[in-house]
Amino acid sequence: MTTPVLVAVAWPYASGSRHIGHLAGAYLPSDIFARQQRIIGNEVLMVSGSDVHGTPITVRADAEGVTPQDIVDRYHSEFLQQWDQLGISWDLYTTTGTSNHSEVTQQMFLSQLDKGHIDRRKSEQLFDEEAKRFLPDRYVEGTCPHCGSQDARGDQCDQCGKTYDAIELLDPRSKMSSSTPVLQETEHFYFRYSDFNQPLGSFLEAKQGWRNHVINFAMGWLREEGLLDRAITRDLDWGIKLPVDDLGEGKRIYVWYDAVIGYLSASKEWAESRGDPDRWKHWWHNPQARHVYFIGKDNIPFHVLFWPAQLMAVGKDIGGEELHLPDDVPANQYVTFKGGKASASRGVGMTIEEGLKRFQPDSLRYALAANFPEQADTEISIEEIARRVNDELVANWGNLVNRVISMTHKTCGGAVAKPGTYSEEDVSLLEFVDRSLEESAGLFESVELRSALRKGMEAAQAANRYLNATEPWKLSKTDPERAKTVLYVALSAINGIRVMLSPFLPFSSEKLNEFLGEPEGWQRIQLPVGLPIPKPEPLFEKVEI
RNA sequence: GGCGGCGUAGCUCAGUAGGUAAGAGCGCUCGACUCAUAAUCGAGAGGUCGACAGUUCAAAUCUGUCCGCCGCUACCA
Missing domain, CATH: 1.10.730.10 (Isoleucyl-tRNA Synthetase; Domain 1)
Incomplete structure (x- = not known):
């Protein structure tokens, strides 16, 4: 019996090059799993795409004097080329910049708004008058209200480790313009994640065989204080437009609400592209289907808590049936280099490009797979x-x-x-x-x-x-x-x-x-006598470093 | 600070519901072989399972304290 398997893979952020850690965390494991599932005869739908929204992209665009789309195009094409070189076997690799994705996102938004799971709230946020932009915490620095450290980040002080709200910072400075941000009132839509604490608890308790660190983390989060409602819109002009105009101009749906919707929108896009627009339902409206999400551990809350809540919140509004919730989220931990988390921006570790320059794709795949951080961070x-x-x-x-x-x-x-x-x-x-x-x-x-x-x-x-x-x-x-x-x-x-x-x-x-011949199922088949065998040629090259 | 995780042979890691004398791969030593990208195969050396205390007939495995490392802490996603 074949099972429809959705292989859902974390959406790489098109804000810069991805590194070996991302590869070992999500893209490679998902591909390996998908390939095996295909061989055993399951109906695999493997989707992902480049996440094109979010502040870092706009900031980078400003810094380089180009448009956000330029940044997105640059990295999206880099990713596409690398997936090809690495043999990542997507059924569809798209982006969150498609009109299809906007439509699906807006559809979900409207459904949840209609059901009362989204509401409007006002708050005061730091605003950079020079850059004319509201500042995410990460783009503010200042003096720590606890220990007085001079260059504390907007949300946490590296010196004393305490966390706080950016508006508590003494002497705040914008990282975009170095000007002093001012408090300004703004209104946003909030997703009422707190509506789903109970259902999420039941959802998670029913899960068997999930990796310890995944279930512990999620249950811990729920047990501590439960999910808080979060603003899902921002004062930006880069992002998905709101399907309602209640808040006036200059508001967009924010990236972490829409990015996870990509799994659904990409499934629809894939179905559309093969001329069978309802085919996505085979995975999303099918209780027999299996949805496996491949992500790094930093993404656990989004896939184990927020995304299931968002799915639950639409009820039967999309396609007339309830949407299939995640069945397994085998999040990988981190690959570390010299003890530290890989980070392309901080120059720790190796980018995918460097990896491909040094090693044959299969060799890189082998070595990383042998060291997948499935249980714990793994040094490489x-x-x-x-x-x-x-x-x-x-x-x-x-x-x-x-x-x-x-x-x-x-x-x-x-x-x-x-x-x-x-x-x-x-x-x-x-x-x-x-x-x-x-x-x-x-x-x-x-x-x-x-x-x-x-x-x-x-x-x-x-x-x-x-x-x-x-x-x-x-x-x-x-x-x-x-x-x-x-x-x-x-x-x-x-x-x-x-x-x-x-x-x-x-x-x-x-x-x-x-x-x-191609593998015929997950088995060894009889070798035909007389089959010609080509001359020996090494499958892999030895490498020198 | 809070939460989660980690600390097991030189290196990278497994150790399932506590119980035969603690495992694997690689490296190392010795030996065998020579078909093969000096690859392969066998044997062996090598660990007071971070420290201390406790529970138990029995602990790497449970409890507590401590030390060290990492991650998260909701506006990075």
């Missing part, structure tokens, strides 16, 4: 990646394929030879491979990708061990028939292992598919 470095590539990927899997193909040419004339009767060790190896396939399938279900990868590598190791034990290079002289059987078994093992590794290593797997 260029040396670690190179080590994983040279001492594991090349030495174990790459070498296995190479040595077997090479021997197939020397003793079987470059084609799969007819095997004789299997010995005990032959059967035992193939059973090991088949068992590994089963076990890795289970690990994929629980999104334990690191362990799933290990299963494949263990099988490759078993095959290497088998070769050392059977010594087909000697048999070819003493017992050619037996040598052919051994090589048949070894090729059969490879035929199973490559299925297991293919979600992780799409490019090199494609090379194997060229002669072994």
Whole structure:
């Protein structure tokens, strides 16, 4: 039975280059999971896109003297190119800048407004008169009201660690113009997240098998003070227009309300583009569907609390049925470099571009997958990646394929030879491979990708061990028939292992598919006798650093 | 400050409901092999499981305190 699986992937912010941490946190795990789900026959819809709204983009645009759209275009095209190079298999990678996304966002907004889950409130905010802009906390600095530190950030003091509201800052300064911001009243729409504390509690309590840090974090948040209502509009001219004009000009829907809506709007866009506009309902109006969200841990509140609340709040207003809530949110923790969180802006770690410059895509994918921060923050470095590539990927899997193909040419004339009767060790190896396939399938279900990868590598190791034990290079002289059987078994093992590794290593797997054929399900299939095997060619290059 | 997490072999990490003498991969040492990108295979060395105290017949696993590190703390998303 096939299951419709929505693979929902965090929307990268088109405000700058993304780094290896983002890759290991969301984009790679989602792709690996999606590829495996496709092989086992599930109906995968994998969507994401560039998040084009938000203050950092407008600030950057101002700083460079270009338009926000220029910034968005620059990074969106950079992302597209990198996804292509990395083999990220989106069904749709779009942006939040489409008219479709605006429409869906406005539709949700109106529904929630109509149901009373959105209301209007006035507040006083810091306003930069020079830049003519209301200032998010992050763009204000000043003197800490607690410890007197001179350069405290707008929402938290790095010196004493205390948090506060930006309007409490003594001697506030705008980071945009260095002028002194003034308090100005403004009115905004608020989403009444507090309406959903109870339903969210029930929703989360019913969840089984979620990662500890995800469920702990969400439950903790609810238990502490529950969700507070949050303003979902801003005084901006960059963002989705409001579908009502109650607040006058100069207001836009704010990014963190609309970005998560991208999962739904992208699903609709995908359905529209394939000429089947209602197809999205197969995932969103289907209780049998499975929605898996791939995000970094910084995104947990948005996907485990805010987004489900927003979905609940529309009821049956979109498409006539309730919208499917998240089934699993296997958020990854952080990849760290020299103990610190990766950050492109602070120059910690490596951008995706640098990673691709140094390593082949499959090599980078392997090394990161082997180090996915699924349980805890995981330390990584260029040396670690190179080590994983040279001492594991090349030495174990790459070498296995190479040595077997090479021997197939020397003793079987470059084609799969007819095997004789299997010995005990032959059967035992193939059973090991088949068992590994089963076990890795289970690990994929629980999104334990690191362990799933290990299963494949263990099988490759078993095959290497088998070769050392059977010594087909000697048999070819003493017992050619037996040598052919051994090589048949070894090729059969490879035929199973490559299925297991293919979600992780799409490019090199494609090379194997060229002669072994596309995987037919999550299993090892019978190798046809006489199948031509191409000349050996290393699957992966060793890297030097 | 509050909340969450982490601290296990040289490195990167697993350790499921406390219970056989603490695991894996890589590295290292020794040995085997030579088909293979000096790759592979075997054996071995290596840890008072951050510290201290407690619960228990029994704790890396539970409790408390402490030390160190990281993240979040709602206007970064």
